[in-house]
Amino acid sequence: MLDSGSGHARSGTVLLQTIGLTKRYGSFLANDAIDIAIRPQEIHALLGENGAGKSTLVKTIYGLIQPSEGDMLWQGEKMVLAGPHDARARGIGMVFQHFSLFDNLTVAENVALGLDGKESFKAMSARLEQVSQQYGLPLDPQREVWQLSVGERQRIEIVRVLMQNPKFLILDEPTAVLTPQEADQLFVVLERLKSEGRAILYISHKLDEVKRLCDTATILRGGKKISTCLPREETAASLARMMVGTEIKQVKAAANRQTTVPRLVVNDLSLAPDEPHGVHLKNISLELKGGEILGIAGVAGNGQDEFFAALSGERLAKDPGTIVIDGHAAGHLSITARRKLGAAFVPEERLGHGTAPRMRLSENALLTGHAASGMVQNGFINTAATLATVDRATASFDVRKAKRDPEAASLSGGNLQKFIVGREILRNPIVLVVSQPTWGVDAGAAAVIRQALLDLAAAGAAILVTSQDLDELADIADRIAVMFHGHLSEPLMTADADRETLGLLMGGSALTPKDVPDAVGA
Amino acid sequence: MELLEAIILAVLAASTPLLLAASGELLVERAGVLNLGVEGMMIVGAACGFAGAWATGSTLIGALCGILAGVVLSLVFALMTLGLAVNQVATGLALTILGVGVSGLIGAGFVGERIATAPRLYIPGLTTLPFVGKILFGEDAFVYVSLALIIGMSWFLYRTRAGLVLRAIGDNHVSAHALGYPVLKIRTLAVMFGGGCAGLAGAYLPLAYTPFFVPGMTAGRGWIALALVVFASWLPGRLVIGAYLFGAVSILQLHAQGWGVGVPSQLMSALPYLATVVVLVLISRTRSGGSTAPAALGTVFVPDR
Numbered sequence: 001m002l003d004s005g006s007g008h009a010r011s012g013t014v015l016l017q018t019i020g021l022t023k024r025y026g027s028f029l030a031n032d033a034i035d036i037a038i039r040p041q042e043i044h045a046l047l048g049e050n051g052a053g054k055s056t057l058v059k060t061i062y063g064l065i066q067p068s069e070g071d072m073l074w075q076g077e078k079m080v081l082a083g084p085h086d087a088r089a090r091g092i093g094m095v096f097q098h099f100s101l102f103d104n105l106t107v108a109e110n111v112a113l114g115l116d117g118k119e120s121f122k123a124m125s126a127r128l129e130q131v132s133q134q135y136g137l138p139l140d141p142q143r144e145v146w147q148l149s150v151g152e153r154q155r156i157e158i159v160r161v162l163m164q165n166p167k168f169l170i171l172d173e174p175t176a177v178l179t180p181q182e183a184d185q186l187f188v189v190l191e192r193l194k195s196e197g198r199a200i201l202y203i204s205h206k207l208d209e210v211k212r213l214c215d216t217a218t219i220l221r222g223g224k225k226i227s228t229c230l231p232r233e234e235t236a237a238s239l240a241r242m243m244v245g246t247e248i249k250q251v252k253a254a255a256n257r258q259t260t261v262p263r264l265v266v267n268d269l270s271l272a273p274d275e276p277h278g279v280h281l282k283n284i285s286l287e288l289k290g291g292e293i294l295g296i297a298g299v300a301g302n303g304q305d306e307f308f309a310a311l312s313g314e315r316l317a318k319d320p321g322t323i324v325i326d327g328h329a330a331g332h333l334s335i336t337a338r339r340k341l342g343a344a345f346v347p348e349e350r351l352g353h354g355t356a357p358r359m360r361l362s363e364n365a366l367l368t369g370h371a372a373s374g375m376v377q378n379g380f381i382n383t384a385a386t387l388a389t390v391d392r393a394t395a396s397f398d399v400r401k402a403k404r405d406p407e408a409a410s411l412s413g414g415n416l417q418k419f420i421v422g423r424e425i426l427r428n429p430i431v432l433v434v435s436q437p438t439w440g441v442d443a444g445a446a447a448v449i450r451q452a453l454l455d456l457a458a459a460g461a462a463i464l465v466t467s468q469d470l471d472e473l474a475d476i477a478d479r480i481a482v483m484f485h486g487h488l489s490e491p492l493m494t495a496d497a498d499r500e501t502l503g504l505l506m507g508g509s510a511l512t513p514k515d516v517p518d519a520v521g522a
Numbered sequence: 523m524e525l526l527e528a529i530i531l532a533v534l535a536a537s538t539p540l541l542l543a544a545s546g547e548l549l550v551e552r553a554g555v556l557n558l559g560v561e562g563m564m565i566v567g568a569a570c571g572f573a574g575a576w577a578t579g580s581t582l583i584g585a586l587c588g589i590l591a592g593v594v595l596s597l598v599f600a601l602m603t604l605g606l607a608v609n610q611v612a613t614g615l616a617l618t619i620l621g622v623g624v625s626g627l628i629g630a631g632f633v634g635e636r637i638a639t640a641p642r643l644y645i646p647g648l649t650t651l652p653f654v655g656k657i658l659f660g661e662d663a664f665v666y667v668s669l670a671l672i673i674g675m676s677w678f679l680y681r682t683r684a685g686l687v688l689r690a691i692g693d694n695h696v697s698a699h700a701l702g703y704p705v706l707k708i709r710t711l712a713v714m715f716g717g718g719c720a721g722l723a724g725a726y727l728p729l730a731y732t733p734f735f736v737p738g739m740t741a742g743r744g745w746i747a748l749a750l751v752v753f754a755s756w757l758p759g760r761l762v763i764g765a766y767l768f769g770a771v772s773i774l775q776l777h778a779q780g781w782g783v784g785v786p787s788q789l790m791s792a793l794p795y796l797a798t799v800v801v802l803v804l805i806s807r808t809r810s811g812g813s814t815a816p817a818a819l820g821t822v823f824v825p826d827r
Contacts, residue, residue: 064700084702100697102690103817113690114701117683 546719558614561744562621571725592721
């Protein structure tokens with residue numbers, strides 16, 4: 001497939017090759033005979049849905065997992081890795097998706113932990129400053145990690161890897177948590193690393209990025225390699241088809257949706273954080289009408305969790321009037337009281353926040369439905385009603401599960417999310433607050449969930465969606481506001497909210513005139 | 523003056539077992555493991571320490587027996603919580619109950635026996651100095667060991683790479699594993715160190731504090747050591763303050779009761795606890811920024827291979 005008259009310039013030595021690499025967990029094949037070849041000066045994309053086996057493959061290449069079968073060749077010679085230090089010694093470096101950083105240690109200490117400790121701490125610190133300047137990745141070695149933004153944290157990871165002077169870098173979804181501008185800066189660094197002769201394995205499911213940045217792409221599905229192709233010669237749709245295996249349905253908003261009266265109003269909400277590393281919410285105001293979907297964009301950790309807690313009633317506001325649900329002052333009300341007013345909430349974290357992992361689905365249905373769905377009669381649980389909810393959610397939202405009423409933890413992420421969203425939508429809420437509705441959900445389930453949100457809005461509900469996925473918000477939201485350091489920007493009409501503008505807002509560099517009263521033209 | 527000297531000597535003696543046990547536990551907790559079995563390891567250390575010294579007549583061998591006993595018991599804990607990923611709180615509590623039982627069994631034959639107390643340092647010219655001589659140069663070896671232990675541990679935690687790795691594992695074991703550090707091995711070593719310290723602290727009681735063994739003679743000191751670690755915000759320097767403060771108030775309130783201060787004795791007995799909590803909480807208030815507890819404390823880690 002590769003190099004077959006496609007004009008691929010670097011047909012020279014292969015840096016890393018896997019031959020029939022297989023990893024088995026019991027009877028489950030996480031990787032099934034994967035062949036992949038990576039050359040110097042190449043950015044090689046690894047594409048696939050969640051559970052396709054991308055992480056297993058790169059962890060094997062980094063020595064964290066021992067393969068069940070198959071070989072790895074490094075510069076033509078067989079490579080067996082006892083652990084990550086073996087990989088590092090050969091010049092393989094990895095930037096993890098969920099950062100492998102230590103919050104209570106300083107930047108320099110974090111970097112030192114990623115190296116093999118052959119140089120003194122002082123020499124290492126000096127080299128750290130030199131490398132971070134050389135690549136335009138500024139870092140203060142003395143600061144503790146918990147004080148840093150997500151972008152800065154990623155810089156630590158990258159500098160840590162660069163200090164090993166690697167021949168081969170693995171990046172696991174590096175842009176998932178970055179603003180578009182931060183992502184652009186990262187691409188400049190990656191292009192430079194490539195021009196220095198290093199090879200990069202780049203995991204992502206953002207297809208536009210892959211088309212822009214990567215020379216080659218290998219696509220995995222269900223643990224198997226589907227294809228190796230040249231992403232610049234493919235379309236985003238053809239890549240997506242290879243990843244998913246079927247066409248993805250486009251979500252469709254109902255035409256001429258009517259907006260009605262304000263259902264959810266937030267008036268000048270300010271709230272101090274209740275934990276040491278939390279974000280202070282500052283003067284948040286918004287008005288959301290029935291039939292409308294408002295998207296809240298922003299890099300994770302800018303106050304979205306705190307805002308969700310304030311809206312859902314997990315944390316109470318001092319002044320009841322700061323949150324108004326369907327005309328009732330609700331800032332002082334508990335979660336249950338807010339549900340009785342017709343609100344429903346879907347938190348970001350599925351297991352542990354959205355559901356109790358070890359409880360059955362019917363019991364989980366009861367946990368949010370007890371207030372207003374007739375599931376409790378005279379203090380006793382109506383089991384038939386809770387089971388009926390499970391059945392209705394299963395039927396309406398295509399929840400796939402092994403038996404009628406399994407434990408929540410036994411469902412896959414996408415199916416559990418469909419159940420949670422379904423459970424709330426079946427209560428016919430007039431206000432739905434949903435956080436990261438499709439985070440870590442496969443494309444098919446994501447389409448189902450987005451369509452369900454659009455249909456609920458068409459039925460007259462007001463919906464507030466927090467998401468880091470700008471494409472998702474562009475698909476479903478009528479207006480988009482950006483959260484930064486606890487401030488919420490003025491909402492923009494989705495048609496006016498191009499990535500450039502949103503990216504600037506997400507980085508905090510374009511405050512609205514309201515935030516800066518003396519700004520020119522305000 | 524003589525009274526003051528006697529009080530200071532008594533304070534050092536009362537504080538040393540707390541400091542020994544708490545330093546070990548501090549290192550264990552810095553590695554992210556919560557071992558609530560300190561009391562159990564101490565009491566077994568006391569019984570075995572007494573048995574060793576009684577049989578050989580040597581304080582040193584007694585102390586080594588105490589350390590060994592603590593290490594053996596801590597290995598039971600390590601096997602359960604690190605090897606088999608059992609809940610740390612439950613295992614720690616069980617360890618204490620086990621320790622009390624085992625020490626009673628070992629010590630049953632020794633009740634009523636006496637041994638010579640640990641020898642004290644004597645440097646001609648220095649120990650005979652007025653007032654400071656006995657306090658600075660006339661202690662038993664345990665006092666010096668406990669202080670050396672704290673200094674060595676601070677140096678280890680903050681100046682060595684191994685200490686950095688240990689703190690990193692306590693902060694985030696998943697990341698440490700991803701970087702290739704042997705989380706369970708390092709934790710096992712830390713738990714063994716903690717067991718040795720607790721065993722030594724226990725052995726101190728029959729070897730230096732009182733020259734005989736009584737069942738249950740640790741009298742809750744293991745629990746106090748645990749509390750000291752928390753109130754010291756996992757910092758070795760504050761542990762010294764906490765341990766000596768607790769020792770000082772315990773001795774002073776005894777003297778105060780002797781002098782006939784008109785306060786109920788129960789309230790006086792509660793003073794050391796109150797004073798230590800208040801002082802350490804006040805110190806903690808001034809620390810700004812990051813959370814103080816090791817983030818992975820008490821959580822189970824199972825590496826995926």
